[in-house]
Amino acid sequence: MRLIIKDLCHRYDDLVVLEGIDLTVREGEVLAVIGPSGCGKSTLLGIAGGIVAPTSGTVEVAGDTPDGCLNPVTFIFQDFALLPWRSVEDNVALVLEHHPLPAAERRERIEAGLRRMGLWDFRKALPKQLSGGMRQRVGIARALAVRPAMLLLDEPLSALDAQTRELLMEDFLALWQRERTTALYVTHNLDEALRLADRVVVLSRRPGRLREIVTIEEPRDQRLQPSAQAHLAEVRDRLWHLIRAEAQLADREIANA
Amino acid sequence: MPDTSLPVASAQPVRFRGGGFTVRTHRWAALLAFAVLIAVWESTNRFGLVSALFLPPPSAVAKALGAMVADGSLWQHLKASLMRIGVGWAMGTVGGMAVGFAMGIGSVARAVGVPLVSAFFPIPKIALLPLFILWFGIGEPSKFATIGFGVFFPTVIATYSAIDSVPRNLIRMAQSFGLPWASILRKIVLPGALPGILAGFRITASIALILVVAAEMIGAEYGIGAFVLTAGNLMLTDQLLAGVLVLSLLGLAIGTVLSILERRLLKWR
Numbered sequence: 329m330r331l332i333i334k335d336l337c338h339r340y341d342d343l344v345v346l347e348g349i350d351l352t353v354r355e356g357e358v359l360a361v362i363g364p365s366g367c368g369k370s371t372l373l374g375i376a377g378g379i380v381a382p383t384s385g386t387v388e389v390a391g392d393t394p395d396g397c398l399n400p401v402t403f404i405f406q407d408f409a410l411l412p413w414r415s416v417e418d419n420v421a422l423v424l425e426h427h428p429l430p431a432a433e434r435r436e437r438i439e440a441g442l443r444r445m446g447l448w449d450f451r452k453a454l455p456k457q458l459s460g461g462m463r464q465r466v467g468i469a470r471a472l473a474v475r476p477a478m479l480l481l482d483e484p485l486s487a488l489d490a491q492t493r494e495l496l497m498e499d500f501l502a503l504w505q506r507e508r509t510t511a512l513y514v515t516h517n518l519d520e521a522l523r524l525a526d527r528v529v530v531l532s533r534r535p536g537r538l539r540e541i542v543t544i545e546e547p548r549d550q551r552l553q554p555s556a557q558a559h560l561a562e563v564r565d566r567l568w569h570l571i572r573a574e575a576q577l578a579d580r581e582i583a584n585a
Numbered sequence: 586m587p588d589t590s591l592p593v594a595s596a597q598p599v600r601f602r603g604g605g606f607t608v609r610t611h612r613w614a615a616l617l618a619f620a621v622l623i624a625v626w627e628s629t630n631r632f633g634l635v636s637a638l639f640l641p642p643p644s645a646v647a648k649a650l651g652a653m654v655a656d657g658s659l660w661q662h663l664k665a666s667l668m669r670i671g672v673g674w675a676m677g678t679v680g681g682m683a684v685g686f687a688m689g690i691g692s693v694a695r696a697v698g699v700p701l702v703s704a705f706f707p708i709p710k711i712a713l714l715p716l717f718i719l720w721f722g723i724g725e726p727s728k729f730a731t732i733g734f735g736v737f738f739p740t741v742i743a744t745y746s747a748i749d750s751v752p753r754n755l756i757r758m759a760q761s762f763g764l765p766w767a768s769i770l771r772k773i774v775l776p777g778a779l780p781g782i783l784a785g786f787r788i789t790a791s792i793a794l795i796l797v798v799a800a801e802m803i804g805a806e807y808g809i810g811a812f813v814l815t816a817g818n819l820m821l822t823d824q825l826l827a828g829v830l831v832l833s834l835l836g837l838a839i840g841t842v843l844s845i846l847e848r849r850l851l852k853w854r
Contacts (some may be wrong), residue, residue, distance in 0.1 A: 374757075378761075379757055398763075402761070403761045403762075405754065405758060407754055409758035411772075411777075414853075422759075422762075422764075423762040423764070425768070425772075426764055426768055454853050470762075474762065
């Protein structure tokens, strides 16, 4: 599935957050969005997923959806957004309950998602009994249960410690290797973008405008190889050069506000 | 070589500074405090320090309570009070939750409701009892109305605030997965608001207890409030305190029931 964003602008009252965004997320690619704090990354994702109405512009999807897809454009949230009163399996079940599925298929989807994330043994646990990484895995299992055509990931690793981040990045890589699900991945972490994305969109500070799109040539599964490091370092320098001054200015703006 | 094997000229232990400010459990302290209080109270009377007319000893209060149990009057009064609390509290709670829910999820209901609730909430509800007697007569309906009205506004506020405090990210998550509006209300808003609503029940149960006593003091033959008032008028202070003790136990019982309800419904916390 492709996502096409055309001439997108968004404002909160007098505050212009996003301006003139034209962007296509290509079929099967992982497109990372980086930019300084407050540049509208999460708003862009909210608009792309249809939970924030844009002030102007359009968002369209095109292309096929996988068999059994119940929610073509699916979010994975930074704060996991799990219901604390529901067990792990019931949190996954929540997103299937309003679909007319046979009970066996519903069970199969829940079990498949939880097993893939290594959470089957914890299916009866409440979210408070899990670590941050496990909670995010529940969030991923929930997303997988609806067999999405496109994932919208809102800083999914930013609330986690470095080791858990590394483990979850491996999970995402395995997922994209197997499913080829299109993804729009918002992050403020350059290393995450370099590790996971095919292309990186750099937004300017508020109002967020598209500054540049940087392509990462190295295949994702070879980016930890020594031979890839020179190219990745070069891309990293380029990305950092693009956002450094903007990030400093955005930081000052936030401090003054 | 272990790190600690390096020679140190004049090592001194680090002084512990982390003591205090820690709440410890003292299981018997409360029981002991009660025992001491009752003993002091009883002895002031036994030694003639305080007249039994003004402050009857605990033994006399217990005796009066025993007599009430024996002649069946305790149950007669308690039954009347419990019925009034039950009906009045249920009326106020059902109405208050309905309005609070509407204010919590609807912006028009909120715009209309917040100023109205703010205007009516501070009125001492017992002041309206004469008006309710005029409207509904001296019988039970005026007492139900007083309790119901007193319970209604705190319930509205508790429900509305509880719904307002349901994390918006959970609602956004549900919307992003296409859950229908009614499912979001039932599966996310209601359970998310439940802790706040139950906390409101605790407050409204106390309000109902206060109002039932006040209402029964104004116009009732039976009820703990009526019993306490009659005992006071006849200077039967042992019976008066027995009535107060029953009210205290009633409050305790209601609190215990609510605690059990909270434990059952909010196991996830």
